[in-house]
Amino acid sequence: MEELAVGTRVKHPAYGEGIVSKSHLTIYEIFFERGGKIELTKYNPDLKILEAPENAPRTGLTLAEVEEAVSFVLDKYQGITHTVKIADKWKDGVLEMKPANPDLQGKEVPMEVFFHKIVMIRDRLRVLEQNINSHASLSEEEKVELQQYITRAYGSLTTFNVLFADKNDYFVGQKK
Numbered sequence: 001m002e003e004l005a006v007g008t009r010v011k012h013p014a015y016g017e018g019i020v021s022k023s024h025l026t027i028y029e030i031f032f033e034r035g036g037k038i039e040l041t042k043y044n045p046d047l048k049i050l051e052a053p054e055n056a057p058r059t060g061l062t063l064a065e066v067e068e069a070v071s072f073v074l075d076k077y078q079g080i081t082h083t084v085k086i087a088d089k090w091k092d093g094v095l096e097m098k099p100a101n102p103d104l105q106g107k108e109v110p111m112e113v114f115f116h117k118i119v120m121i122r123d124r125l126r127v128l129e130q131n132i133n134s135h136a137s138l139s140e141e142e143k144v145e146l147q148q149y150i151t152r153a154y155g156s157l158t159t160f161n162v163l164f165a166d167k168n169d170y171f172v173g174q175k176k
Contacts, residue, residue: 007019008020009049009050011048014046016035018032084169086112088165090163091112097109121157
């Protein structure tokens with residue numbers, strides 16, 4: 001269904017005729033002759049347009065516009081669009097884990113799967129870092145203390161830098 005402007009006359013099988021008084025992100029507030037003020041989802045298939053006002057001003061964002069804005073923000077601030085590549089020497093490789101006890105079964109993990117998990121850890125640490133930095137309730141001292149834990153976590157993950165094709169993607173721990 002198209003986005004309805006305030007002032008649009010509509011008809012509903014249960015509530016009769018009404019006029020859209022407000023348009024929210026996912027609902028319309030409609031005054032019906034028989035039901036009074038009722039909130040209905042914008043995706044209500046029972047709602048029929050009787051008359052739309054000409055040149056009605058927009059009253060808000062459509063859900064599609066909000067989704068586009070959220071996607072933009074996530075891409076910009078969480079590094080979602082940055083493709084991290086595995087070094088060529090590890091492509092099609094396998095990480096083999098063998099227990100010390102030969103009676104126990106080992107496990108093989110494709111290198112690309114393992115690499116993806118390492119990259120996801122890094123990305124989640126970055127999001128955590130951003131959330132700490134923008135947190136309204138944390139003091140500067142608390143933010144610094146939490147940042148130090150993240151820096152140490154990056155330092156613990158530097159072992160896996162050999163997997164990255166680009167040195168700009170490496171983990172960096174505490175610098176001396």
